[in-house]
Amino acid sequence: MVGSLNALAARDDVSLRLLCGRIDECESYAKSGRVDIRTGFHPHRPGAFWNNIRKLRESAKGVDVIYCPTGLKTFLYTQAIRAGRRLVAGPNVTPLPIRRADSPGRIEVGLLCDRWLEASLARFHHVVRYTGSRKIRLVPHGLDTNRFSPDRRDPGVWLKYGIREDSVKVLFVGKDAKRLKGVQELLEAIEIFNRFHVGPAVDFVLVGRMSSATERRAATAPNVHLLGFRAGEELAAIYAGSDLSVVPSTWEAFGFVVLESMASGLAVIASNTGGIRDQIVDGVSGVLVDIVDRGVKAHRPDAAKTIALAIRALVDDPEQRKRLGMNARRRVEGCFSERALGERLVAVFQECYQIGAESIVL
Numbered sequence: 001m002v003g004s005l006n007a008l009a010a011r012d013d014v015s016l017r018l019l020c021g022r023i024d025e026c027e028s029y030a031k032s033g034r035v036d037i038r039t040g041f042h043p044h045r046p047g048a049f050w051n052n053i054r055k056l057r058e059s060a061k062g063v064d065v066i067y068c069p070t071g072l073k074t075f076l077y078t079q080a081i082r083a084g085r086r087l088v089a090g091p092n093v094t095p096l097p098i099r100r101a102d103s104p105g106r107i108e109v110g111l112l113c114d115r116w117l118e119a120s121l122a123r124f125h126h127v128v129r130y131t132g133s134r135k136i137r138l139v140p141h142g143l144d145t146n147r148f149s150p151d152r153r154d155p156g157v158w159l160k161y162g163i164r165e166d167s168v169k170v171l172f173v174g175k176d177a178k179r180l181k182g183v184q185e186l187l188e189a190i191e192i193f194n195r196f197h198v199g200p201a202v203d204f205v206l207v208g209r210m211s212s213a214t215e216r217r218a219a220t221a222p223n224v225h226l227l228g229f230r231a232g233e234e235l236a237a238i239y240a241g242s243d244l245s246v247v248p249s250t251w252e253a254f255g256f257v258v259l260e261s262m263a264s265g266l267a268v269i270a271s272n273t274g275g276i277r278d279q280i281v282d283g284v285s286g287v288l289v290d291i292v293d294r295g296v297k298a299h300r301p302d303a304a305k306t307i308a309l310a311i312r313a314l315v316d317d318p319e320q321r322k323r324l325g326m327n328a329r330r331r332v333e334g335c336f337s338e339r340a341l342g343e344r345l346v347a348v349f350q351e352c353y354q355i356g357a358e359s360i361v362l
Contacts, residue, residue, distance in 0.1 A: 001069045003142045005029040007342035019059045043073040056081045065349045086352035090117035103130040114352050119254040120275030142341025143259045150265035152240035167201035168315050171242035173257045175208040182248030188304035239264035250292045262328035267321040269310045285327040
């Protein structure tokens with residue numbers, strides 16, 4: 001949602017009004033002075049129902065298009081102000097509880113909105129298949145390419161974590177709360193790599209909240225470093241200071257870790273699955289590895305070995321790492337920047353309502 005706000009706030013052809021609970025004052029949309037920001041909307045608080053309705057009606061005055069990128073409760077609230085306006089929803093609006101499939105149904109798409117957005121081709125085809133609707137549009141997420149950039153590289157960043165400056169840094173960003181993220185497969189791959197690698201020194205950097213079991217396992221390898229949760233400028237510096245990134249998930253609808261890594265100029269090794277296939281051109285802007293058994297939606301038995309071999313190939317080939325990283329950065333700038341996101345969103349708004357539109361984002 002933040003990317004959408006930043007993308008729309010930077011444009012001259014949309015007048016943007018934001019209704020929300022609170023804002024992040026560090027984001028560019030909040031600092032732009034071009035967004036009519038109205039706080040105090042709390043869809044998750046039952047006791048705030050009538051106040052929410054009042055806020056909605058006040059904020060909807062003079063609005064042509066309502067854009068609801070996230071939240072089922074918010075999406076349902078928008079029905080109270082939809083009359084006479086166009087409603088664009090998605091990609092992060094969950095289905096109604098009456099539907100077991102991980103896709104919106106004919107009610108959400110057919111009756112409750114004018115356009116439904118999905119961020120990846122995999123999700124786009126999935127939702128079209130379930131709904132049969134022609135209202136679905138593909139709008140990939142966008143990223144702030146100034147925040148995540150090779151320009152943030154600072155070799156001295158590793159001193160604060162007690163990590164060698166002259167080693168090859170292999171980065172993982174995520175958490176192991178869900179098995180699909182592949183943390184255990186990555187740790188097994190590191191163990192395989194360490195047993196057979198002969199070459200430059202390598203440090204594996206894992207960023208994110210990890211379980212005690214992962215912490216114990218990681219402690220057995222001296223070149224594995226758990227940094228815990230990191231965000232903001234610190235996370236951007238960690239990305240830029242790394243040499244390659246590994247994303248071993250069994251599924252990513254449209255992984256921001258992949259985009260953040262690519263924007264930071266890193267060579268990325270990632271699962272050949274979901275929205276990752278939209279982001280990475282295999283062998284050009286990253287490396288896709290087949291580590292997912294799609295029949296059971298789990299990692300293949302040889303996943304760790306496959307990851308280890310891919311890591312070793314890039315660790316031993318700095319020129320290939322550099323080439324992939326440069327191409328990855330160019331691909332994000334061309335296809336997944338906030339500028340590109342803004343153009344795609346406005347095209348959908350104009351398709352819905354063929355006049356200069358003022359939009360409200362919820």
